Amino acid sequence: MPFSWFRRPRLSFDAPRLRPRREKKYGVAADLAEIAPELRQFLGQAACVQLGSFERLSALVADVPGFAPKEAIGRAAARAFARHQALVDELKHLGADPEREMTPFIASLERFGAATAGHDWTERTLGAHICGGLLDDLFAALARGVASDGVKDLPALFAVDPADGHALEQLLKESLAGNAQLAARLAMWGRRLVGDTLLVARSALRLTGDAEADDPHTEPLFAEVIAAHTRRMDALGLTA
Amino acid sequence: MPFSWFRRPRLSFDAPRLRPRREKKYGVAADLAEIAPELRQFLGQAACVQLGSFERLSALVADVPGFAPKEAIGRAAARAFARHQALVDELKHLGADPEREMTPFIASLERFGAATAGHDWTERTLGAHICGGLLDDLFAALARGVASDGVKDLPALFAVDPADGHALEQLLKESLAGNAQLAARLAMWGRRLVGDTLLVARSALRLTGDAEADDPHTEPLFAEVIAAHTRRMDALGLTA
DSSP: OOOOOOOOOOOOOOOOOOOOOOSSSHHHHHHHHHHOHHHHHHHHHHHHHHHHHHHHHHHHHHHSHHHHHHHHHHHHHHHHHHHHHHHHHHHHHHHOHHHHHHHHHHHHHHHHHTTOOOSHHHHHHHHHHHHHHHHHHHHHHHHHHHHTTOOOOOOGOOOOOHHHHHHHHHHHHHHHHHHHHHHHHHHHHHHHHHHHHHHHHHHHHSTTTSOOOOTTTHHHHHHHHHHHHHHHHHHHOOOO | OOOOOGOSSOOOOOOOSSSSTSSOOHHHHHHHHHHHHHHHHHHHHHHHHHHHHHHHHHHHHHHHHSHHHHHHHHHHHHHHHHHHHHHHHHHHHTOOOOOHHHHHHHHHHHHHHHHOEEEEHHHHHHHHHHHHHHHHHHHHHHOOOHHTEEEEEEEGGGGHHHHHHHHHHHHHHHHTTTTHHHHHHHHHHHHHHHHHHHHHHHHSSSSTOOOTTTOOGGGGHHHHHHHHHHHHHHHOOOOO
């Protein structure tokens, strides 16, 4: 899953946790610092999201046909769990209780998991690719903007191996080849997935009450996240 | 999961892959070298078993209640996948095709997985503890005896963090406390689990046709594996 869509060197901020909303802006980066939710809540939700990715990917291992995809998806699952663990460890390091910080997000992420569960392994593989890709992109972007007091290298916690998305894409491409009926079904399923995933994405921005879903500062962020999503669908030959 | 039940320093053998059965014996260690299956098949079956453990444990993460058990079982799942990967990598290193070596074992291990699936999270947790513990013990013991030409440190591939078994034991102890009805049900379930697991264990010894299930040389090995199983059940207050 490429993060190149942000196409600029990473900047760091000494942003206060809650900024007055009308403060002077310095481009997209400053906007991200503005809309970024409070650090602990951010880490708590991100840890929940990565645990959800682990559950989704690890269940796929038994589900998908073929040896190479199983191996690649198992590695992706292990890496999602490693990210989850790193976020939990970071919360502990900051003196926070990881369970307490994760708890507020569990019910909505479980609803999200159920809504995007899929009816067969092709739908579930697309789910892992589309939901995982979009949420990984979003949290990586937020990590570059969030006030990261006490965290040495917050964006590093969200680094994703491009091999993981590539493996899901390859598997989907192979099953889609020459199968117009499946393509039509998965295109529709992809639109359903992105709708549900954007609800989670918007909740990530609403954490502090500092940014609303229709806040103009969230626009560049959502535009980039959705552009990356569209590229993923395009690569599969599916209309986003 | 302790491996101390073997209670002697590890020895290495330059055993031929297929030994004549009536060759002179040098104690239990030599017996193990005798009954040990051919290396590639052994690694193929072991890789399958570890993939099964990963699937079992990772599914439990969503299943069990509480934050600490989820975290601990997730770590155990990630470690089972790492063992699986190390075995697959070793097969590649030896010039073997991992998929080909694993394929003969998939159907029977899937039947085993289905037979030991359990009806709720307590049965599934006992399943992970009892089946995983017994198979990890068995393969670690076989790894000490198998002719390991070309493999630098075969037993190291089977090293298990004792924290993994301990987490499952703790979770079961907490749910069993003062619940006689659950204890009766899980004791019965444990006997079912060990029966199914021993079928897998015996198939691991039958690989080369060099040892039968009733071979007298398998007796010390099975006695030790079953003793360790009994200790796990005892620790839970369940009759094995």
